[in-house]
Amino acid sequence: VFATANSNGAVAYPANSNPGILAVGAMSPCGERKNPASCDGENFWGSNFGAQLDVVAPGVLIPTTDRQGANGYTGTDYTLTFNGTSSACPHVAGLAALVLSVNPNLSAAQVNNIIEQSAQKVRPDLYAYANTGGRPNGTWNNQTGYGLINAQQAVILAGGNNCPADIAVTANVAAPNTDNRQASNSITATNIIANGARGIYHGGGFVLLNPGFSAEPGSGLNAYIEGCSGNFVYRPAAAGEPITYSYRNNGTDESINTQASRIKKAGLVATPNPFTNKLIINYTIAAGDTKAFMELFTPQGTRIAVLLQNNNAATGTYYTSYDAGVLPSGTYLVVLTTNTGKQTIRVVKK
DSSP states (O other), X not given: OEEOOSBSSBOOTTTTSOTTSOEEEEEOTTSSBOOTTSXXXXXXXXXXXXXXOOEEEEXXXXXXXXXXXXXXXXXXXXXXXXXXXXXXXXXXXXXXXXXXXXXXTOOHHHXXXXXXXXXXXXXXXXXXXXXXXXXXXXXXXXXXXXXXXXXXXXXXHHHSTTOOSEEEEOSOBXXXXXXEEEESSEEEEOOEEOTTOEEEEEESSEEXXXXXXXXXXXXXXXXXXXXXXXXXXXXXXXXXXXXXXXXXXXXXXXXOSSSOSOXXXXXXXXXXXXXXXXXXXXXXXXXXXXXXXXXXXXXXXXXXXXXXXXXXXXXXXXXXXXXXXXXXXXEEEEEEEETTEEEEXXXXXX
């Protein structure tokens, strides 16, 4: 982890010397790249920026320990004015240590990826974040890099099984990159997977491809009803396990022109998932559906219960509940069958 320097110019040595270095710029208290005109009023320096910049961290008026007595910057053992990219850099070094405390088996490259993937996009009113060649960990710009470091999200990603409940995928995937995502509940995608690129999306409840999503000819799309499976370990669905590909357009469900082998309707969601004693299923009856039949199965296909039977279903969104207190902990499948098709989600009892 190296600071980019404070001359308001290009990223300086050694931060610019090796792509494996995590180059850190400084952010002002107002979410800007620290520059001579930023809101802090310090007009004599600016955080260096450019092609090698990876992330930013707070770098103005940072409290820290000081050398003792007269040898320090103040008369006390502390200073409140530690500034510069040299004060931003320790935030990121500390975050790297925190990530490794969660998972000490990560490589340096994996730690860097986690910090970049989890960064928060700051001040979109000032900075346009975009997909950039050689920058596979999300949208980026040359003023703030991937954005402001986010310790909570980085720890979640490092933990693997403690991954986010829901993920909104907006970053386009360029060839030859592969975009791997996993969420305990849902993944909602509005991105474009380009020719020669691949998207692999694991949603514990469902994967929803919203307007704006496109998998171009020659691309790959794999979506699994499957929650978090460990630290960046993506496993395929078990043999015979139903896989749901969903697409929603202006409130109606449609198939999409992708290479996905199975296209199913959206609108079947378990809350919460994982659950404890009561399983609540939200479901949608789309236009053309007049019958709804919902069942609960083991992964091996043994039916446990009929959750819903409605022969006169009207278009709309509903919910049904099931007292699951007698069920042992484990994984189950909820299957909703209508006269136009089937929807399947995986649910987990704690």
